[in-house]
Amino acid sequence: MIGELLTAQVLLGILTSGIRLATPYLYAAIGETFGQRSGVLNLGVEGQMLVGAFAAFYVARRTGSLWLGVAAALFVGALMGLIMAFVSITLHAQQGISGIGFYLFGLGLSDLLFQTLLGTVQTVSGFRPLAIPLLSRIPVLGEVFFNQNLLVYGAYLLVPIAAFVMDKTTFGLKIRAVGENPEAADSLGVNVSLVRYITVTLGGALSGLAGASLSIALLNVFQQNLTSGLGFIAVALVYFGGWRPWGVLAGALLFSMVNALQLWVQVLGLPIPSEFAVMMPYVLTILALVVAVQRVRPPTALTKPFVREG
Amino acid sequence: MVGALCAVLVGLSFPDGPALLVVPAALLAGMVGGAIWGGIPGLLKAHFNVNEILSTVMMNQIAVQGMNFLLIGPLMDPVQLQRASRIPQTARISPAFDLPRLAPTRLHLGTLLAILMAVLVYILLWRTTLGYRIRAVGLNKEAARYAGINVPRYIALSLALSGALAGLAGAVQIYGVNFRMFTDGSATGFTGSAGFHGIVAALFGQLHPLGTIPAAFLFGGLLVGANKLQRAVQVPAALIVTLNGLVVVFVVSTELWRQKRARRRVIERPLERDETPLTSTPPAATGQEGTV
Numbered sequence: 388m389i390g391e392l393l394t395a396q397v398l399l400g401i402l403t404s405g406i407r408l409a410t411p412y413l414y415a416a417i418g419e420t421f422g423q424r425s426g427v428l429n430l431g432v433e434g435q436m437l438v439g440a441f442a443a444f445y446v447a448r449r450t451g452s453l454w455l456g457v458a459a460a461l462f463v464g465a466l467m468g469l470i471m472a473f474v475s476i477t478l479h480a481q482q483g484i485s486g487i488g489f490y491l492f493g494l495g496l497s498d499l500l501f502q503t504l505l506g507t508v509q510t511v512s513g514f515r516p517l518a519i520p521l522l523s524r525i526p527v528l529g530e531v532f533f534n535q536n537l538l539v540y541g542a543y544l545l546v547p548i549a550a551f552v553m554d555k556t557t558f559g560l561k562i563r564a565v566g567e568n569p570e571a572a573d574s575l576g577v578n579v580s581l582v583r584y585i586t587v588t589l590g591g592a593l594s595g596l597a598g599a600s601l602s603i604a605l606l607n608v609f610q611q612n613l614t615s616g617l618g619f620i621a622v623a624l625v626y627f628g629g630w631r632p633w634g635v636l637a638g639a640l641l642f643s644m645v646n647a648l649q650l651w652v653q654v655l656g657l658p659i660p661s662e663f664a665v666m667m668p669y670v671l672t673i674l675a676l677v678v679a680v681q682r683v684r685p686p687t688a689l690t691k692p693f694v695r696e697g
Numbered sequence: 698m699v700g701a702l703c704a705v706l707v708g709l710s711f712p713d714g715p716a717l718l719v720v721p722a723a724l725l726a727g728m729v730g731g732a733i734w735g736g737i738p739g740l741l742k743a744h745f746n747v748n749e750i751l752s753t754v755m756m757n758q759i760a761v762q763g764m765n766f767l768l769i770g771p772l773m774d775p776v777q778l779q780r781a782s783r784i785p786q787t788a789r790i791s792p793a794f795d796l797p798r799l800a801p802t803r804l805h806l807g808t809l810l811a812i813l814m815a816v817l818v819y820i821l822l823w824r825t826t827l828g829y830r831i832r833a834v835g836l837n838k839e840a841a842r843y844a845g846i847n848v849p850r851y852i853a854l855s856l857a858l859s860g861a862l863a864g865l866a867g868a869v870q871i872y873g874v875n876f877r878m879f880t881d882g883s884a885t886g887f888t889g890s891a892g893f894h895g896i897v898a899a900l901f902g903q904l905h906p907l908g909t910i911p912a913a914f915l916f917g918g919l920l921v922g923a924n925k926l927q928r929a930v931q932v933p934a935a936l937i938v939t940l941n942g943l944v945v946v947f948v949v950s951t952e953l954w955r956q957k958r959a960r961r962r963v964i965e966r967p968l969e970r971d972e973t974p975l976t977s978t979p980p981a982a983t984g985q986e987g988t989v
Contacts, residue, residue, distance in 0.1 A: 487750075488949065491942030494942070495935045495937070495942055499935040499936055620755075622751060662762040663766065670755075672751075673755045673756075677745045
């Protein structure tokens with residue numbers, strides 16, 4: 388039974404779908420990394436993803452243009468991020484609880500719009516796999532890495548870009564300063580609120596895109612609660628990744644590989660009840676959190692609103 | 698869900714037992730189940746500093762899968778096994794165990810039990826040493842540690858207690874309303890998102906156990922009303938979920954003004970001696986007695 392799992396073809400399948408499944412986690416978790424690095428915990432990722440997924444699906448279906456769908460997802464995600472920013476930065480709301488509020492709002496709103504505008508589960512022809520010339524011809528590796536759809540490539544491109552912005556640019560330095568010691572950053576003339584507004588809005592846009600990657604690139608459907616907890620896992624991955632884009636990538640890949648493995652266990656009909664297989668990634672996440680939290684320290688000012696004294 | 702499962706197990710295992718014994722045992726089993734499930738994130742939070750919001754979300758998903766497994770497998774209604782439809786639900790618990798209803802309404806005993814619990818929690822949190830310590834840990838972890846309180850223990854304990862009450866909620870839902878357990882495969886099938894709405898109700902009641910009573914009735918009314926609306930004039934019930942989300946956001950957003958008002962009050966009226974924080978009297982006790 389273990390032998391069945393270890394055939395080359397199955398391993399290849401697990402790798403290919405693992406790489407693909409990591410896409411929504413990557414977008415959402417990278418966006419969340421920016422927010423948390425600047426000191427804002429956004430637990431509404433799930434809600435932003437749902438609304439983004441719906442917007443992308445609806446626009447793509449109506450206009451026939453996938454790119455307009457992506458734009459719509461980015462826009463509504465950013466809008467929700469902006470509201471979240473206003474509530475948590477300007478109004479100093481408790482971030483954990485307002486995030487749950489945004490989750491419920493997104494869950495309800497996407498379901499409401501789905502029922503009134505679409506009614507039934509429909510499909511859309513999403514992004515197709517796009518083979519990269521030459522590279523996709525490499526045996527084995529080509530199939531795994533270079534025959535995916537555009538949003539998948541985008542997610543992996545985002546990782547080095549995010550790492551570069553965070554570690555090598557002035558803006559990244561400001562983000563980290565604001566997240567570690569907002570008072571010091573403020574006294575050096577950094578606009579704390581502005582930096583946080585930008586990161587949270589950016590995080591919202593990326594969460595929206597993560598939703599779009601589900602509804603018009605991976606699954607090509609929209610239904611009630613499409614993301615089913617994926618956004619919360621993305622937040623957990625930020626902790627797991629130690630608030631660094633490359634760490635997030637490692638976490639997302641690990642998680643999605645286990646998920647892909649779980650799918651193959653079901654496909655092959657191994658004698659493990661599918662419910663236990665579905666449980667595996669969640670158990671793994673909890674364990675990963677236990678390990679990850681010991682290793683690195685979160686940004687000092689995380690969840691703390693900044694109030695200028697005097 | 699774990700609480701409901703444990704309660705159903707008791708009810709189904711002793712179909713001929715005396716109701717007076719089996720029902721309390723089942724409700725208790727529900728509480729124990731909930732306490733264990735809530736205690737795990739509690740321990741993780743206390744000893745490994747794992748964010749409880751994230752771990753509980755994961756625990757939710759694990760519970761859903763466990764429930765699906767049991768309802769499709771070992772616990773499936775024997776009647777459904779015979780049929781082709783195979784609806785994933787358990788057998789009906791013996792009608793002798795149904796919680797009595799308060800004629801002429803459809804209210805069942807569980808509602809009274811819930812109000813009783815709210816009062817008990819109030820007494821526990823505001824009238825006992827244990828409750829004082831729990832609140833101290835919540836208000837200021839460092840200060841509580843200096844005062845010699847075992848912070849991790851009380852964090853784990855409070856999450857286990859809240860798990861126990863959530864388990865009771867599941868058990869009451871079985872014995873008072875559904876009389877069996879069923880699933881549609883998702884997290885919200887059986888409970889109808891009652892858990893998340895419970896968070897909203899708690900906030901709305903200003904995180905005060907007595908305040909949650911009117912808040913819970915308000916939201917219960919909203920949800921039932923939403924279902925009625927959906928049937929009567931086709932307004933989707935999802936609207937209420939959306940509004941609930943907005944309520945949470947608005948409630949936490951007003952925190953700033955509440956703080957500002959409180960600060961103004963302190964400035965206008967100099968601190969009195971019994972208002973000094975961290976003396977032996979519970980910080981909030983003076984204000985609370987006035988409102989109760």
